[in-house]
Amino acid sequence: MSITNEYLKGVYDGLVQRNPEQKEFLQAAEEVLESLEPVIAAHPEYEKAGLIERMVEPERVVMFRVPWVDDNGKVQVNRGYRVQFNSAIGPYKGGLRFHPSVNLSIIKFLGFEQCFKNSLTGLPMGGGKGGADFDPHGKSDGEVMRFCQSFMTELYRHIGPDTDVPAGDIGVGGREVGYLFGQYKRIRNEFTGVLTGKGIPFGGSLARTEATGYGLCYFADEMLKANGKSFQGAKVVISGSGNVAIYANQKATQLGGKVIAMSDSNGYIVDENGIDYKVMQEIKEVKRARIKTYLDYVPTAKYVEGSQGIWTVACDIALPCATQNELPLEGAKALVANGCYAVAEGANMPSTPEAIAYLQANNVLFAPAKASNAGGVATSGLEMSQNSLRLGWTFEEVDQRLHDIMVNIYKNAAAAAEEYGCKGNLVAGANIAGFLKIASAMMSQGIV
Incomplete structure (x- = not known):
């Protein structure tokens, strides 16, 4: 990655100078700032207002x-x-x-x-x-x-x-x-509704547990449909086996896909017949055991030590749902070599910049985390709304609102990418669409 805009480069260099040890933060900031180059070129008033300098510093x-x-x-x-x-x-x-x-x-x-x-x-x-x-x-x-x-x-x-x-x-x-x-x-x-993800008896929202995994698949499904593809009949690999991964498995299966591999920090399992999310729930949420335990339920499955190898499993769709920087360049190369045509991020920043660049260069549909894993916080926002209204919505109501939000996120990110000259690049589109709303609010509120 390389920032060419002089103003944005100056802001990023200042960040590096002040936070040289904060590699994860600098990685996230560089990706966003690079995406914003066409926006800054179109809006010189942002530079005059020191908007980016203010945005990259926490309040x-x-x-x-x-x-x-x-x-x-x-x-x-x-x-x-x-x-x-x-x-x-x-x-x-x-x-x-x-x-x-x-x-x-x-x-x-x-x-x-x-x-x-x-x-x-x-x-x-x-x-x-x-x-x-x-x-x-x-x-x-x-x-x-x-x-x-x-x-x-x-x-x-x-x-x-x-x-x-x-x-x-x-x-x-x-x-x-x-x-x-x-x-x-x-x-x-x-x-008060000061925390979200609460239990249902004290103000929690139905569908919150499932929301990030469901939202990931809703976004991916919309991205696939816009490009003439779908989950139907697709082989899906999901890294991780926590909350996001388990419910991404459930929703991907409901949408017609077959989840053939999942992982934890010790290793990964491959089950060509399709991994049952209920078994993963039992292992991870009830027994709190390692993923290798899956073999006790399905002896025909295969377990491989070391979680990195999961990207070598041949698939059509990959959903990284474990942790940051888990999908490196080597993993991206393996996915492309095996014919993977879509990657949607369920964890926060799970793909390295090199991996993202390689996937995009090889025409793999790529959904960035800040768009595709927004389902969790979207449903948290819906929980805040229910708390303010002093009422609760049904699972179906929340799920429908979640689906609508994820579809809109895809449409807005795709439209922003096209408007600023990078059609199809959802990384740039998501950064730009998210930025423009915040920028407008900050400009309206003065130098604060």
């Missing part, structure tokens, strides 16, 4: 210690974060990630991406992200509860239903959101 970064006591009575200390990136179009909105790899660079990259993703949904949500370097795996419910309560005891003063509305992400599921919400309610003495 607020909060970093704090999280002390808690484990089951052995030993005091543990983790580091917590909340990056409130941009509130031009609504309150900050974005998940909390609990994982040992969490650092400021990852949270800033996720928060920056969230701004554009939220803008694309058409809902009034700004961008933010947070988390901690805490690993909930292997911890007891009591340990997770004490950690979440300590985390929220600091975070509560920085969030609110009209200020910042966190949600779940990697390592933060229904259990963690419940503990976080309980502590917020306890401290603030109020019941």
Whole structure:
């Protein structure tokens, strides 16, 4: 990748100078800035207003210690974060990630991406992200509860239903959101829609669990149809086996595809007869076991150690749903060599820049994460709406609204790409479409 516009290059060079160690954030910023070159050329007023300089700097970064006591009575200390990136179009909105790899660079990259993703949904949500370097795996419910309560005891003063509305992400599921919400309610003495991904009995939305995986397939389906293709009869490879991957499997199968491979951090399974998402649910959500356990259910399946090899499995459609930078150039080359014609990202920034460039150069249909995995936050926005209205919609109502949002995201990204001279490039189109709404709001609100 290379930014040629002098103004944008200057902004990016300044970012590198100030944040040399933040490689994930710099990667995300470079991709967006490169996409915006035709927009900046058409709108010189953005440079005069220092719009890009303001957009790449978070409005607020909060970093704090999280002390808690484990089951052995030993005091543990983790580091917590909340990056409130941009509130031009609504309150900050974005998940909390609990994982040992969490650092400021990852949270800033996720928060920056969230701004554009939220803008694309058409809902009034700004961008933010947070988390901690805490690993909930292997911890007891009591340990997770004490950690979440300590985390929220600091975070509560920085969030609110009209200020910042966190949600779940990697390592933060229904259990963690419940503990976080309980502590917020306890401290603030109020019941508000301050978190999304809540349990159904206390303000959660039906279809939220399925939303990211479903939304991914709705977007991919629209992209495929626009290019004379479909899921019908297609072989699908999905990396990961968490929430997004499981429900992407379910929806891809419903749309006529056959999911033949899935993975976790240890390795991957191949089942040419089609992987049953209910079995994956049992393994991952009930037993919390490794994906190799699939062989206990389906002895005819094959297990391969090491998750990277999943991209060598011949398929028509690939859905990377695990983590950032999991699909490298070598994986992209393997997909192309085996005839893959579409890649849609279910995780945040799962493909490296080199992989994306190679896929696009070889005419593979490519759906970028900030568009194709926006279903989760879109449904979180719908949960916020239900909380504000003090009512709940049926699963079918939420699912239909989600489907409509994902179709509109595709149409808007495709239209923006065409308008700015890069027809078919959904990476550029999604960045541009998401940017234009935020830019308009920021210009209207003055230098803030």
